[in-house]
Amino acid sequence: MYKGLRVILKVSQFYEIKASYCGIVKSRRRVRSKMDIELKSRENPVVTKLDSPEFKSIFTPEVQELKALFEKYQYEIRIAGGAVRDLLLGQKPTDLDFATTATPQQMKHMFTSENIRMINMNGEKHGTITPRINDKENFEVTTLRVDMITDGRHAEVEFTTDWKLDANRRDLTINSMFLGFDGSVYDYFFGYEDLQKRRVAFVGDPDVRVKEDYLRIMRYFRFYGKISESPDNHEENTLRVLKNNVDGLQNISGERIWVELKKTLQGKFAGNLLKTMLDVGVGQFIGLPLNPDIEQLNTVLKRGEHLGLHPMSYLAALLKDIDEVTVLYSRLKFSGYDRDMAYFLVEHRGEKNSKDRPLLPYEKLVLNAKIKQKNAVEYVQEVLKYRGEGDLLRQFINWQIPHFPVSGQTLKENGVPPGKMYGPIINKLKDIWIENEYKQTSDDLVKFIPSIIDDFERQKKLNKSK
Structure with a gap:
């Protein structure tokens, strides 16, 4: 057995109770199962050497500067995690994270000596320093580390210079690779x-990996949708482990859960993965009702998934009323835009x-909306996708929103005294x-004002006589 792992094993056989600011939190040293x-x-x-256009494209002047500095x-x-995975898939990574043998103090000394500004120092206790290179690009550089104590949410770390130990603490095998600049x-x-087989597997014992950070339950589904070529090729043992640990999600913040869930619902097999999540028991711990409307979800998937559903459509399908939307929002804390879409x-x-x-x-939903018209248009488009109304959706997208020709100033100019009657x-x-297909001009419409006022007055008298 590798010597570095043996050292950790000596301190991994007991639990400790650790006081935290929020109360007494059960923490445990990093455990090694059989x-x-x-x-x-x-x-x-070293398994291969990249020389692809995607790999070459990451070498911006700022990356070159960072590389030269450490040399x-x-x-x-080395480049770490998701960027390595994406490059092996032939994709240009959206961002780069780096791992290093330098400690945070050594990095701070280096960047200070070179007059390089560092930002967002909150990550220092976990080994992350963020230099801003050429005052243009920020890079997160993290010291190789081992998670010594975990509570299912956070970890206390010990720094190392051993790349294998750092790879061993990561969640999935496809995320545990490093990439040298060569x-x-x-x-x-x-x-x-695993990446070649499109297999999503935890590093080592999945039960231990999940207990180290319960958010990994959600991350499993996100990366399954990103990597797998089939919606139902899960390994039974993995799903069993997720199901056995799912109650740990109750201690994970809604914001962190939503980041993972939203990406899952934007990826492949979103509907299938959502149902699999419900099967393993995720629902009640992320704000969904105990008895979500699976029948409605199946209906929405059948008629609308090919239209490119928004993540909120998948979730709204599981909810019976706006009260359940409110409960979900209070748990996941998604944006006001997403919340209002779910209500809509x-x-x-x-x-x-x-x-x-x-x-x-x-059309009426847009023209009578009390919200921003742009949002109303997007919400209506999503309703049509939800309903599977492909033809109506195309018509709606091509519909030119007409301009209503009457305003408060129009009423004033036509003798209506300011007041509550305007609205x-x-x-x-x-x-x-x-109703008349937007054909009337302002002059046409103001002719109706007297009869409208008369109707209001008659209704007012009628209400008083009751």
């Missing part, structure tokens, strides 16, 4: 083979009766204008 102890790894970790001070640095891919735990979907997803002008009810009069004129 499966972890017997975990195979490569003696020679000058003789610290080893293109060498370092893979200790066979993530390279639940309120307007029902059948609309308008045989002669089937688009009319949706009802404008709403009534707008209804007339909409």
